[in-house]
Amino acid sequence: MVTPTMTITQRISILGLLLFAATANAKPLKVYILCGQSNMEGHAQTRTFPAIASDPKTAGLYKKMVGPDGKPVVCDDVWIAYSYGNFSGDPVGKRSGKLTAGFGSQHHIGTGKIGPEFTFGITMHEHQGEPILLIKDAWGGKSLQVDFRPPSGGEPEDEKAKAKAGRYYKLLVEHVKEVLADPAKVYPGYDSKEGYELAGFVWFQGFNDLVGRYPVMTAPDGKKGLKDYSEYSRLLSCFIRDVRKDLSAPKLPFVVGVLGTGGATSGDGTEAFRKAMAAPAGMDEFKGNVANVFTHEYWPVEIDAVQAKVGALNKEFSKREKELKEKKKEGGDWKKDAAKLEEAKRAKIEASLSEDELFILDNGISNRGFHYHGSAKFFAQIGKAFADTLVELEKRR
Secondary structure, three states: OOOOOOOHHHHHHHHHHHHHHHHHHOOOEEEEEEEEOHHHHOOEEHHHOHHHHHOOOOHHHHHHHEOOOOOEOOOOOEEEEEEEEOOOOOEEEEEEEEOOOOOOOOOOOOOOEEOOHHHHHHHHHHHHOOOEEEEEEEOOOOOOOOOOOOHHHOOOOOHHHHOOOOHHHHHHHHHHHHHHHOHHHOOOOOOOOOOEEEEEEEEEOOHHHHOOOOOEEEOOOOOEEEEOOHHHHHHHHHHHHHHHHHOOOOOOOEEEEEOOOOOOOOOOHHHHHHHHHHHHHHOHHHOOOEEEEEHHHHOOHHHHHHHHHHHHHHHOOHHHHHHHHHHHHOOOOOHHHHHHHHHHHHHHHHHHOOHHHHHHHHHOOOOOHHHHHHOHHHHHHHHHHHHHHHHHHHHHO
């Protein structure tokens, strides 16, 4: 400690030692890239957080996401730069700041949304114990076959697709380079002398390719079988190589969030796609530096059960709903009738569901099935899994 009674020489000596210690402990800023389509954007509204707290398996994670005041935590040492799109997936904006809830999808936000980034950042900071920067690039409704098509993947066969091919791959690389050209614009505490380290990449995508134009295989009996998704495997391998090359990070660890919509399935097109998406991690060149997280393992099966019951109940009201639609078209006074119908439907639901099922219905769902029901419980778990898996890959470097 420097005191007023010390000589100038003593003060300079101690300050020099402190400066040396600070320099010795300084490290490059760790940077992680999160990329994909609508489910990397994230459509889980914060109003579904209570479902995380209610499950003993995830209650501990909830406590890390929400502060004593009941509000989502703001991470002082985790910053994020996010390039996002509108409802159609067109790139329309960028925002940055300290990581908290609200860095999910930026349209139809409701109570604010999260994707995997929130718990990814929280978990990664726990692992690293130092400041980190997330760069997130996600635009809804985008395929690897066309939109994210990597340069080494070649041109698509479809003439219409050629004009759009690779546009979002280029936007990804451009945004990452833009942020890394001056990280201090996003992370004010950035030390240019220490620099940064590209420490990992998470890819979470797939739905548009699942339903995309891939060739259908012919079964032995001559009937049409499942789609052949081997081209996706090839393109994803090219994507990994090209990202590493274009970002000058030849050993960049990669985590692939394998599509999990619908949960565990067997013998169908979704399983066939999952296998194709997971395939690159098993290649010799990627062993030890590319890993899969099978997100179907975190699919909220309890929501499926509740929605099946609610769907059956809603059918009882379908005739009256059609009548109301006709009344609306004709310009009649339909609003009061619609309100009464909603009250009747709710009463029927409350009488038919258990207390736990009603809790899930009201606190666990905020979007459609292809967006993992907008379940924060799902996105919280995969964000943590992505971070844990990347740390394991880092240890092998």
